[in-house]
Amino acid sequence: MKFVNEYRDEDLAHKYLQQIKEVVTQSWSIMEVCGGQTHSLVKNGILDLLPEEINMIHGPGCPVCVTPIHLIDKAIYLAEEKGVILCSYGDMLRVPGSSRSLLDAKAKGADIRILYSPLEAVQLAQKNPSKEIVFFAVGFETTAPANALSVVQAKELAVHNYSILTSHVLVPPAIEAVMNDEESQIDSFLAAGHVCTIMGISEYGPLVEKYKIPIVVTGFEPIDLLQGIYMVVSQLEEGKFELENQYSRVVKDNGNQKAIEIIEQVFEVKNRVWRGIGNIPYSGYEVKEAYDAYDANVKFEVNIDAAEENKQCIAGQVLKGIKKPHECPQFGKKCKPEFPLGAPMVSSEGACAAYYHFHQAAELV
Amino acid sequence: MANLKMQLSCPMPKFDFDTITLGHGGGGTLTNKLLESGVFNLLSNDLLDEHHDGAIFSLDGPTAFTTDSFVISPIFFPGGDIGELAVNGTVNDLAMCGARPQYLSLSFIIEEGLKMDDFWKVLVSIKEACEVAGVKVITGDTKVVERGKGDQIFINTTGIGNILPNAMIKMDRVKEGDAVIVSDVIASHGISIMSVREGLEFESDILSDTQPLNHIVEGLITKFGASIHLLKDPTRGGVAAVLNEIARDTKLGVFLDEKKIPIEEQVKGACEILGLDPLYVANEGIFIGIVDKEKAEAIVDHLREIPESANASIIGRIVIDHPRQVIIRSGIGGKRVVNMLVGEQLPRIC
Numbered sequence: 127m128k129f130v131n132e133y134r135d136e137d138l139a140h141k142y143l144q145q146i147k148e149v150v151t152q153s154w155s156i157m158e159v160c161g162g163q164t165h166s167l168v169k170n171g172i173l174d175l176l177p178e179e180i181n182m183i184h185g186p187g188c189p190v191c192v193t194p195i196h197l198i199d200k201a202i203y204l205a206e207e208k209g210v211i212l213c214s215y216g217d218m219l220r221v222p223g224s225s226r227s228l229l230d231a232k233a234k235g236a237d238i239r240i241l242y243s244p245l246e247a248v249q250l251a252q253k254n255p256s257k258e259i260v261f262f263a264v265g266f267e268t269t270a271p272a273n274a275l276s277v278v279q280a281k282e283l284a285v286h287n288y289s290i291l292t293s294h295v296l297v298p299p300a301i302e303a304v305m306n307d308e309e310s311q312i313d314s315f316l317a318a319g320h321v322c323t324i325m326g327i328s329e330y331g332p333l334v335e336k337y338k339i340p341i342v343v344t345g346f347e348p349i350d351l352l353q354g355i356y357m358v359v360s361q362l363e364e365g366k367f368e369l370e371n372q373y374s375r376v377v378k379d380n381g382n383q384k385a386i387e388i389i390e391q392v393f394e395v396k397n398r399v400w401r402g403i404g405n406i407p408y409s410g411y412e413v414k415e416a417y418d419a420y421d422a423n424v425k426f427e428v429n430i431d432a433a434e435e436n437k438q439c440i441a442g443q444v445l446k447g448i449k450k451p452h453e454c455p456q457f458g459k460k461c462k463p464e465f466p467l468g469a470p471m472v473s474s475e476g477a478c479a480a481y482y483h484f485h486q487a488a489e490l491v
Numbered sequence: 492m493a494n495l496k497m498q499l500s501c502p503m504p505k506f507d508f509d510t511i512t513l514g515h516g517g518g519g520t521l522t523n524k525l526l527e528s529g530v531f532n533l534l535s536n537d538l539l540d541e542h543h544d545g546a547i548f549s550l551d552g553p554t555a556f557t558t559d560s561f562v563i564s565p566i567f568f569p570g571g572d573i574g575e576l577a578v579n580g581t582v583n584d585l586a587m588c589g590a591r592p593q594y595l596s597l598s599f600i601i602e603e604g605l606k607m608d609d610f611w612k613v614l615v616s617i618k619e620a621c622e623v624a625g626v627k628v629i630t631g632d633t634k635v636v637e638r639g640k641g642d643q644i645f646i647n648t649t650g651i652g653n654i655l656p657n658a659m660i661k662m663d664r665v666k667e668g669d670a671v672i673v674s675d676v677i678a679s680h681g682i683s684i685m686s687v688r689e690g691l692e693f694e695s696d697i698l699s700d701t702q703p704l705n706h707i708v709e710g711l712i713t714k715f716g717a718s719i720h721l722l723k724d725p726t727r728g729g730v731a732a733v734l735n736e737i738a739r740d741t742k743l744g745v746f747l748d749e750k751k752i753p754i755e756e757q758v759k760g761a762c763e764i765l766g767l768d769p770l771y772v773a774n775e776g777i778f779i780g781i782v783d784k785e786k787a788e789a790i791v792d793h794l795r796e797i798p799e800s801a802n803a804s805i806i807g808r809i810v811i812d813h814p815r816q817v818i819i820r821s822g823i824g825g826k827r828v829v830n831m832l833v834g835e836q837l838p839r840i841c
Contacts, residue, residue: 127756127759127760127763130763134822134823135823136822136824138821139823140823140824144537168827169768169821169827170821170822170823170825170827171820171821171823171824171826171827172823172824172825173825174825174826175823175824175825216766216837217837219837220833220834220837229834240837242765277575319756348821348823436644464833482830483827483828483830
């Protein structure tokens with residue numbers, strides 16, 4: 127695969143590892159924000175290859191993990207009680223709500239479908255005019271343009287039986303929340319390359335200045351990650367704090383203007399509750415009033431009890447990088463992918479599942 | 492192409508119905524019409540032609556016996572269909588035991604409303620697959636269920652066959668140092684099915700790898716006999732599931748080299764886009780072999796001479812270092828554990 131294989135080259139990987147080893151003189155804690163980066167670090171075995179001074183901390187950038195429990199309950203309620211066809215990205219299905227997951231509800235007869243794109247959900251609405259179609263619009267800035275586009279498209283096509291259940295979260299406020307946490311010991315961040323592909327990098331300059339930390343916008347392939355880590359460590363060792371862009375082959379400074387325009391047309395920034403972390407001010411998107419007819423939160427009246435998180439789950443501390451997944455007393459014991467206590471054990475981008483599947487399982491046996 | 496040829500030589504007889512109804516499973520004249528003009532006629536052989544309640548035959552010596560049910564959706568997919576799969580699946584299970592597949596039973600559970608054209612296509616595929624594999628359908632059953640209680644057609648096949656004289660295939664023959672081989676490229680079947688599933692359709696020319704493995708295995712066992720310690724076909728759960736089963740049951744470790752695992756470029760690309768790990772994707776026409784390390788190169792060379800296993804490769808070895816675990820060396824030289832999946836692989840968000 128051209129443009130992928132080059133970034134998985136073993137010799138090049140070892141050159142970067144060597145450079146990192148040459149430049150590092152002390153311990154540094156680096157948070158990769160995005161779950162996709164966590165996944166790639168463990169899948170490629172990079173954590174084992176890094177010198178021990180480098181402590182990679184896995185951030186809150188797993189959209190499935192931070193989707194509030196009550197929204198999952200709401201999605202299940204809509205599918206079961208309101209007779210809607212609920213469409214979702216695949217890895218949302220196994221995440222536990224307060225009592226069960228969308229997959230459990232599907233097994234009991236609710237019409238829940240896995241789609242790759244919300245635009246397919248609009249087509250589904252056209253094909254099923256007598257049914258209500260709800261798309262579970264989960265994700266960071268990356269999936270926001272497609273979700274917004276689906277709403278605009280539904281309006282243009284006069285498809286009235288389509289709406290989205292929004293759980294959109296934003297990266298920069300999450301970085302602030304992590305840095306503001308007293309227990310946090312993060313020295314620097316690898317920012318999420320695909321989020322910046324959409325939004326550009328301008329939001330990160332003020333964070334670099336405010337917290338005096340290096341931030342390097344980084345991609346997802348092994349060479350991207352190693353180069354990103356090298357850039358961060360070089361800055362740290364030199365006492366610098368700057369915003370750099372490792373992923374410049376994809377990320378432009380101003381992002382994708384068309385994508386930003388459509389996001390701004392449909393969504394507005396509001397406060398949002400993150401599962402495991404709590405409320406973070408101005409950290410998510412909600413559908414604008416002009417598109418109320420396509421907002422499942424407005425369209426359907428839902429009365430469900432407030433949900434509580436399993437008290438044994440330390441997902442919040444894991445998502446903020448205060449604890450590593452295997453430092454949780456329940457990791458691999460009461461909490462496994464087949465019976466997860468919290469969301470990070472479910473999604474392949476969740477730090478706990480990533481550790482369980484690829485890394486720490488070796489030490490459990 | 493093969494399918495097309497067969498359909499030309501097997502035109503559908505004239506039935507006075509174009510869909511299958513509950514009556515076709517009722518045991519009366521409709522059932523008889525369907526069976527006589529359809530199933531019996533097409534799959535005719537000396538034992539089936541007896542039309543007895545069961546087939547009567549003799550087999551001498553060690554025998555393998557297996558069963559499998561096929562519920563795939565959609566029933567027609569790029570590179571095959573449920574009929575071909577139902578024959579190959581059971582044939583391959585017998586082959587993995589070191590047996591020469593001989594006889595099959597064939598049972599249909601049909602959802603009423605299935606088009607007779609489609610049923611005929613499935614039957615023709617079954618006939619053709621039996622001919623390619625060299626097996627006979629000698630008994631069977633047809634039931635029809637109400638609409639909504641099935642999904643077009645479910646097929647069960649049970650197979651039986653003698654163990655080949657030189658075969659010594661058993662889990663307890665797997666030992667430290669053995670080589671792990673794969674007979675051809677992985678993940679093609681699962682990705683071909685994915686490409687035509689509702690909601691996930693994408694354009695590709697990836698074909699299912701469904702094929703009978705018995706001839707390849709027979710050649711291998713005839714030539715290498717006791718050097719073949721274990722054979723497994725990595726269907727559901729993919730290569731990862733099979734290797735985890737071996738690690739669990741032998742209490743040994745499996746060490747893989749990601750770079751050595753053969754996979755077609757476009758299958759790899761589809762997996763990247765869909766967020767799937769090819770190690771967990773289903774296969775229907777390849778096998779994993781645990782073989783004597785001294786003979787591994789010769790075995791792979793032998794397989795590469797055969798078009799159906801042209802990409803055979805040594806992908807790893809059996810070790811004692813990490814008992815009960817499968818560990819893979821990634822493309823850049825890192826290591827990770829390859830676990831069994833909890834359920835189905837679910838596509839990732841981004």
